Amino acid sequence: MKLTTKEQERLQTRELNRRDFLKRIGYASALALATGGLGLALYDPKGPAPAEGQKALTGLGDFSRRAMAPGQAKMAIIRGTDRAVMVERGVKALGGMESFIGKGDRVLIKVNAAFATPASLGATTHPETLAAVAGLCFKAGAAQVLVTDNPINNPDSCFEITGLAGAARAAGARVIAPRPALFAPVSLPGAKLLQNWPVMAGAFTGVTKVIVVSPVKDHQRAGASMTLKNYYGFLGGRRNVFHQDINGIITELSQLLKPTLCVLDGTVSMMTNGPTGGSLSDLKDTGTMVVATDPVAADAVGVELLGRTLADVPYILMAEKAGAGQADYRRLNPVLLNTSA
Amino acid sequence: MARRKAKVGAAQKLTGYGILAVLGLIAVGLLIQQSRFNPAVIVAMRGPELTGRPQAASTQAQAATAALIPEVSGFTPLAPTQSYGPENLSDKIDGKADLYLAAGFKEMSCRSFGLGAVEGAHVEVFLYDMGSAPNAFAVFSGQRRSGSPSSSLTANAYATTNALFFTQGRFYVEIVADRASETLQKSLEAYATALLAKIPAEGETKDAAALFPKEGLVRETVRLCAADTFGCEGLNNMLTGEYSLKSGKATAFVAVRDTPELAQAEARRYLDFLAANGYRKVQTPGSPGDIPALVLDNSFEMVFVEGRTLAGVHDATTLEAALELAAKLRNELKEKP
Amino acid sequence: MRIVTVRRISQIFFLVIFLWFCVTATLGANWWQLRGWPINWILDLDPLTFLATVLATGTLYASLTWALVVIGLTLFVGRFFCGFACPLGTINQATGWVARRGLNLAGRMEANRHRRLQSLKYYFLAFLLALAWMGSVQTGIIDPLPLLHRSVNLALFPLADNGLGALSDEPRAYASAWLIGVVFLGVVGLNLVLPRFFCRFICPLGALFGLLGRFSPWRIGKTEDNCGDCQICEHYCEGACRPSGTFIGGECVLCMNCMNRCPAGRVTFAGFPSAAGEVGLPDLSRRGFIVAGAGLLVASMWEVGGLAGAGRDPGLIRPPGALDEGRFLARCIRCGQCMRICPGNIIQPALLEAGVQGLWTPAVNYRIGRSGCQPNCIACGQVCPTAAIRPLSLDEKQGTGDFAAQGPIRMGTAFVDRGRCLPWAMDRPCLVCQELCPVSPKAIFTRTGFEAIRDGEALQARVEGSGVDLEAAIPAGANLASGDYYLRPAGQPEAALRRITGVSGTRLTLERPLAADGLAADKARVDIVVRLARPFVDAARCIGCGMCEHECPVSGRRAIRVYSENESRSRSGRMLI
Numbered sequence A: 001m002k003l004t005t006k007e008q009e010r011l012q013t014r015e016l017n018r019r020d021f022l023k024r025i026g027y028a029s030a031l032a033l034a035t036g037g038l039g040l041a042l043y044d045p046k047g048p049a050p051a052e053g054q055k056a057l058t059g060l061g062d063f064s065r066r067a068m069a070p071g072q073a074k075m076a077i078i079r080g081t082d083r084a085v086m087v088e089r090g091v092k093a094l095g096g097m098e099s100f101i102g103k104g105d106r107v108l109i110k111v112n113a114a115f116a117t118p119a120s121l122g123a124t125t126h127p128e129t130l131a132a133v134a135g136l137c138f139k140a141g142a143a144q145v146l147v148t149d150n151p152i153n154n155p156d157s158c159f160e161i162t163g164l165a166g167a168a169r170a171a172g173a174r175v176i177a178p179r180p181a182l183f184a185p186v187s188l189p190g191a192k193l194l195q196n197w198p199v200m201a202g203a204f205t206g207v208t209k210v211i212v213v214s215p216v217k218d219h220q221r222a223g224a225s226m227t228l229k230n231y232y233g234f235l236g237g238r239r240n241v242f243h244q245d246i247n248g249i250i251t252e253l254s255q256l257l258k259p260t261l262c263v264l265d266g267t268v269s270m271m272t273n274g275p276t277g278g279s280l281s282d283l284k285d286t287g288t289m290v291v292a293t294d295p296v297a298a299d300a301v302g303v304e305l306l307g308r309t310l311a312d313v314p315y316i317l318m319a320e321k322a323g324a325g326q327a328d329y330r331r332l333n334p335v336l337l338n339t340s341a
Numbered sequence B: 001m002a003r004r005k006a007k008v009g010a011a012q013k014l015t016g017y018g019i020l021a022v023l024g025l026i027a028v029g030l031l032i033q034q035s036r037f038n039p040a041v042i043v044a045m046r047g048p049e050l051t052g053r054p055q056a057a058s059t060q061a062q063a064a065t066a067a068l069i070p071e072v073s074g075f076t077p078l079a080p081t082q083s084y085g086p087e088n089l090s091d092k093i094d095g096k097a098d099l100y101l102a103a104g105f106k107e108m109s110c111r112s113f114g115l116g117a118v119e120g121a122h123v124e125v126f127l128y129d130m131g132s133a134p135n136a137f138a139v140f141s142g143q144r145r146s147g148s149p150s151s152s153l154t155a156n157a158y159a160t161t162n163a164l165f166f167t168q169g170r171f172y173v174e175i176v177a178d179r180a181s182e183t184l185q186k187s188l189e190a191y192a193t194a195l196l197a198k199i200p201a202e203g204e205t206k207d208a209a210a211l212f213p214k215e216g217l218v219r220e221t222v223r224l225c226a227a228d229t230f231g232c233e234g235l236n237n238m239l240t241g242e243y244s245l246k247s248g249k250a251t252a253f254v255a256v257r258d259t260p261e262l263a264q265a266e267a268r269r270y271l272d273f274l275a276a277n278g279y280r281k282v283q284t285p286g287s288p289g290d291i292p293a294l295v296l297d298n299s300f301e302m303v304f305v306e307g308r309t310l311a312g313v314h315d316a317t318t319l320e321a322a323l324e325l326a327a328k329l330r331n332e333l334k335e336k337p
Numbered sequence C: 001m002r003i004v005t006v007r008r009i010s011q012i013f014f015l016v017i018f019l020w021f022c023v024t025a026t027l028g029a030n031w032w033q034l035r036g037w038p039i040n041w042i043l044d045l046d047p048l049t050f051l052a053t054v055l056a057t058g059t060l061y062a063s064l065t066w067a068l069v070v071i072g073l074t075l076f077v078g079r080f081f082c083g084f085a086c087p088l089g090t091i092n093q094a095t096g097w098v099a100r101r102g103l104n105l106a107g108r109m110e111a112n113r114h115r116r117l118q119s120l121k122y123y124f125l126a127f128l129l130a131l132a133w134m135g136s137v138q139t140g141i142i143d144p145l146p147l148l149h150r151s152v153n154l155a156l157f158p159l160a161d162n163g164l165g166a167l168s169d170e171p172r173a174y175a176s177a178w179l180i181g182v183v184f185l186g187v188v189g190l191n192l193v194l195p196r197f198f199c200r201f202i203c204p205l206g207a208l209f210g211l212l213g214r215f216s217p218w219r220i221g222k223t224e225d226n227c228g229d230c231q232i233c234e235h236y237c238e239g240a241c242r243p244s245g246t247f248i249g250g251e252c253v254l255c256m257n258c259m260n261r262c263p264a265g266r267v268t269f270a271g272f273p274s275a276a277g278e279v280g281l282p283d284l285s286r287r288g289f290i291v292a293g294a295g296l297l298v299a300s301m302w303e304v305g306g307l308a309g310a311g312r313d314p315g316l317i318r319p320p321g322a323l324d325e326g327r328f329l330a331r332c333i334r335c336g337q338c339m340r341i342c343p344g345n346i347i348q349p350a351l352l353e354a355g356v357q358g359l360w361t362p363a364v365n366y367r368i369g370r371s372g373c374q375p376n377c378i379a380c381g382q383v384c385p386t387a388a389i390r391p392l393s394l395d396e397k398q399g400t401g402d403f404a405a406q407g408p409i410r411m412g413t414a415f416v417d418r419g420r421c422l423p424w425a426m427d428r429p430c431l432v433c434q435e436l437c438p439v440s441p442k443a444i445f446t447r448t449g450f451e452a453i454r455d456g457e458a459l460q461a462r463v464e465g466s467g468v469d470l471e472a473a474i475p476a477g478a479n480l481a482s483g484d485y486y487l488r489p490a491g492q493p494e495a496a497l498r499r500i501t502g503v504s505g506t507r508l509t510l511e512r513p514l515a516a517d518g519l520a521a522d523k524a525r526v527d528i529v530v531r532l533a534r535p536f537v538d539a540a541r542c543i544g545c546g547m548c549e550h551e552c553p554v555s556g557r558r559a560i561r562v563y564s565e566n567e568s569r570s571r572s573g574r575m576l577i
Helices: A005-042 A083-095 A127-139 A155-161 A164-171 A225-233 A237-254 A294-304 A314-321 B010-034 B039-046 B055-067 B089-102 B133-142 B182-198 B260-276 B320-337 C001-023 C047-057 C062-076 C080-085 C088-097 C105-111 C115-132 C144-164 C177-192 C197-201 C206-213 C257-261 C284-291 C296-306 C325-331 C337-343 C379-383 C394-398 C424-428 C434-438 C547-551
Strands: A075-079 A106-112 A144-148 A175-178 A184-186 A197-200 A209-219 A223-225 A262-271 A282-292 A335-338 B075-077 B082-084 B106-117 B121-129 B156-160 B163-168 B171-178 B224-225 B237-243 B248-256 B280-282 B293-296 B298-305 B308-316 C219-222 C265-272 C347-349 C361-362 C413-416 C443-450 C460-466 C467-470 C484-491 C500-505 C508-511 C524-537 C562-563
Touching: A005 A083, A075 A083, A075 A294, A075 B039, A083 A127, A083 A262, A083 A282, A106 A127, A106 A225, A127 A164, A127 A209, A127 A262, A127 B075, A127 C337, A144 A164, A155 A164, A197 C062, A209 A225, A223 A225, A223 A294, A225 A237, A225 A294, A225 A314, A262 A294, A262 B171, A282 A294, A294 A314, B010 C001, B039 C257, B039 C379, B055 B121, B055 C467, B075 B089, B082 B156, B089 B133, B089 C361, B106 C361, B121 B182, B133 B156, B133 B224, B163 B182, B171 B182, B171 C424, B237 B320, B248 B260, B260 B293, B260 B298, B260 B308, B293 B320, B298 B320, B308 B320, C001 C080, C001 C088, C001 C144, C001 C257, C047 C062, C047 C115, C062 C080, C062 C206, C080 C088, C080 C105, C080 C206, C088 C144, C088 C177, C088 C197, C115 C206, C115 C284, C115 C296, C115 C337, C144 C177, C144 C206, C144 C337, C177 C197, C257 C265, C337 C347, C337 C379, C413 C524, C424 C524, C434 C524, C434 C547, C467 C524, C508 C562, C547 C562
Parallel strands: A075 A335, A106 A144, A106 A209, A144 A175, A209 A262
Antiparallel strands: A075 A282, A184 A197, A209 A223, A262 A282, B075 B106, B082 B106, B106 B121, B121 B171, B156 B163, B163 B171, B224 B237, B237 B248, B248 B308, B280 B293, B293 B298, B298 B308, C219 C265, C347 C361, C413 C562, C443 C524, C460 C467, C460 C524, C467 C508, C484 C500, C484 C524, C500 C508
């Protein structure tokens, strides 16, 4: 039987339509399945959580030196006026920087750069001290030295005006200024205040050692600001809410990290009008540098430099109770040195 | 209008019926769903008195006063009985709760009724369990509306134009209508009688005024002050009554303490309080038992102790009135050991 | 039965249940109240809400699973929802029909001609999805289902019910209801320009359906190309999808009028393409989508504005259980269900309080409405279709039971405005806020102080026991016998105060005689002092329910006001530690 051209055409169209229909059925089914699968994968029967579920850190880490040789000094108190010399002698008394920093270590130095005031006003870590510490680190073989703080004033101007940026540059260290991406929430186990609070965890990426370099200052709210109070600079967010319980927050901060080494610079101390000071008459030559592995012991010395007692600065005993260190620093048998002689 | 295709195909019909069937299913589904209450509705229906107060112990006790509020014919309940304990009394009566709490409040139940006899009238009944008869009397006397006539319902009862207030045993009752009328007043009394029939009899309610000499006493001024009588801290549970005597006006006060020593100590405290406020002693030759009187700006005070009873005269306008009342009071107390 | 008849029945059915859901959206157990009526069901069917929230949150909130049913069906038969179910489509179709009664055939054909601008809705869709991708769900502004819910809930029903009182015992008030109503009138009014104007040109949901139905196996088509060209099928075409010529599948709303009208029965709904040719979608230009893609940029710029963060208006109070602002805006579709259900009428559509991207999102206004946020009510979260306001249990809201450790949900904190507060600024006793604080123990407490009143210091007086005669007139404007006023000897701030119990003329009666040394009876000087219980807020207890703000007698700008500080939902708002 011979079909007319028209009939042939019609059959052809019908065949095409049939194929097109099956194709469309296929597409629609595939899409339906895909959407259904997507729905199933994203299905959320409970609804959203009350607060954004972010995995919180439990701390910034323990950087303390594990193995201490028996009889090795944990603390040195150096009298003098030349910061570089005092730091060097102090570190040497503790076994030299080599016993803390190894080859290839990435060292984070936490300074106090809270205010955009010149170093001479004593409100921030002195650049000479920073330079001395950073230099020793490089000498000991550190691959990189980072300097950081989350200051109260504009970070860039803080680092520049205090001279810390210059000192870091000269020593070959890099300043990490705070930016939002560096902050991640931390929830300290058992802590009341540090729950789901942003801290500058990003500055710790790849860091293997931490040295805290702090000035000795009076502090209106906390009584004194030295090593432990310096940790406050790791906090982000609207951290001034914690001023409602300053001793509590500093005690919790003492659990946030364990530093490798603490350098407390009491060459010149801010005796009054802290933490900002502003006048040279607020300062006093106290001619002392503390190098210690124990932040609590270091601060206990600082308290004496300020002419106060532990009762005036409650967080030191509270931090001791929390296990951050030894408030009765004499029990560490500190090495006493005098560089001016 | 354009012509339409005359015949409807079978497929179209079938599809149509299919769609209608789905709509029917949806309707049925919705009707089933509507009977499964939204949690918000369940919470809203529970009513405020039961929410968020998980103290199971007090719920049982609340039933105690609730059960005493009777349903009387002619009174149509408008809402279920609500009960309150010390922790939430202020939810109902707000700032006034302090008055009750200070006087040893235990629990309160209240219910509102519509009154058929008087078009549209509303009546609310409050039944307070104050723990003891003196406590009940304290809140009763503490709020007594001056000038309203006493009622014969109980020993301590009075009526205002729209309400009845009385105590029975440890209970204090308020029956308050939203308007004043005579028919209504009768209905309230009927309700009060029904209520009194349900209140457990705890012996005779002591007439608080019995301790006072009758002559010159203005009866409705007798009240029990639960705390800080006359502004003197610690002078608690003091019965007071005002007198209008020929020689002047004065207030008598009486309180029975556990031991004579306690009564003595409290008398000294009150005298010290008076002295601290600038009262001076006046010579009172011939006063009974040589009790001294104190005066400040024509206001006379006398304090004495008779056995375990602390008593005295407060704010007498004249010395004569003070002496007269003190003597009478003393005699009265001596007669009733 | 003709399919067109079935379509009309279906349209009426969905319109009726839609209206019924709006009627029943009041809290209560009567059959005409909320009970268990699934008042969100029509919103749950919405694939645009589904897609936007999935893009913005990465999750599918359980009740929105219903949209999968609609999506599935659309994939096979096209925009059935527009023709058979959409209540706004039904309203548009009916208005368009009424507006065109008696129009001649040429006029009808002109009205239903396909227009190039019908592509606009696809760009709107792309713009909205771009915003959603960036975390800002704005679909509800023009998505027909939330739009209609909002319009009926906040503008039409309150207006209709104003004199009736059938839906609520007191008239409902909604800020900016006029704008919501005007938008709705605009949408309906556009049907006078062209039938189903909104559906054809604007509706992003319709565009989404068009895209989904791109490969639908079943669709409208002609069996023969040369059918006499009467074009009767075009006269009543609701979608303006050109059934007589090259059929545009994505524009067809399945009104089935063409099939019904064709005198020769040549229009079918079947599994083959139209003999006159077909395209899946109207002409869409890349340029259009690039412009629409600016949505990404717009949302990013909102981020720059930082309205969701620190720069947020502290007066913006979200309903209890609302998510933190960022996640809230990733879910809220502005349907107005929470505003309708709120028994206090305090949840209001925000105009600009929440920023541009927060238009018509729920914001609590304690000055409108009849109370603060009622402690034993959880209605708003329970009716939120997308969990932008989480469905709280009463325990979670009040911080009891399992939630005792978290404490109650805080919407903010009340602040006393000492410049306006009566006892603080005007020496007038007032305790309303403290009395109404529903928190137990109360979050508002008072400290009592005594102040000499104006013109009430060192007044000459004659003292006679409890009576005191003032030589001068009594200072006006205060009821000295109210129990809050006291007398004390002038110049002796430590002297005991005596409460004034009565006033007649210039004679004051005191509860007890004035006690003071060296006070001459006939030439005394006295101060009239007022006892002021001044309110303070215990921020650790305040839940921001606004009972105090609502009742504050300083009726304009209240003397105690709730701000968002310390609200549970945001970490950045944390005020106390």
